[in-house]
Amino acid sequence: MEITTFELLVKRIAPPPADPSVARRVVQGYFLTIANLEDRDFTYQLEFHVSRPNPVDPDRTLTGNAFVAIDIAGENTKLALTEVMPSPVTPVFTTRFRLPAKQTASVQLLPDLTRPGLLDEANPDVEIRGFVRLRLPALRRGVVLRPQSDRPVKVLLNPEVRGTFLPNDLTARGGDFDQINYPLELASGKGLNEVEPDRGFFPIDPVIVAEVAGDRPVLPDLINPPMIDLSLLSPTARAEVLAETLAQVDPSAENLSTVSDLLSKLEIPIRMEPTNR
Structure with missing residues (x-):
């Protein structure tokens, strides 16, 4: 099922020739709160379908620019983010996570600020957008991939954008930090949703x-x-x-x-x- 659009940013709030002393940098990430309403654990898969510009721009892809983390009731844990369907139009990146019964998790797609030199750039220009899809993938059982459920699985979803405005001088004590967050409209128009399980099939091995x-x-x-x-x-x-x-x-x-x-x-x-x- 399609959830929302998403947009990651690491750039100034106003591009050049705006005065960089007042055009602070914003770091913006995508947050999805998801609750498993069922009485058993399930493995979910998120797909991030990315819009790729023409010509290709390394600042417009998730590769090397982003990571995924999950928090259920403790510290953030990084998840694998894999490009599974290279395409000249819409590359697809996926991540999977297991959510216990009746538990709620925060899944975050965030800009990778550890990228060498990113925060030292005078005018960083990371800007990545696309849409997000939620799936209930078939899982391996013996020699076949089998559906996790014989019926749709109920979840509660709450997506939002969170951003932090960074001071121009990150080395200074204190600094002018501000934060914003706002909800995103769900494609279904409602927070309570049902995810259809993927059908099973025989994996080629x-x-x-x-x-x-x-x-x-x-x-x-x-x-x-x-x-x-x-x-x-x-x-x-x-x-x-x-x-x-x-x-x-x-x-x-x-x-x-x-x-x-x-x-x-x-x-x-x-x-x-x-x-x-």
């Missing part, structure tokens, strides 16, 4: 395929093959990965029969047969 198919690997000579989490890919990309993987199968009648039996057990409507050339 040659090691698992070999284990299920028997003692003879279907895809030989692969050492520590990478796991491809299809839940992070579009339907078209999933089909491409499946086709590319199946194309690597040794096309002997025995192998093709083994793969067909495996796909049938996993309820994938594909059957492979040898062809006469």
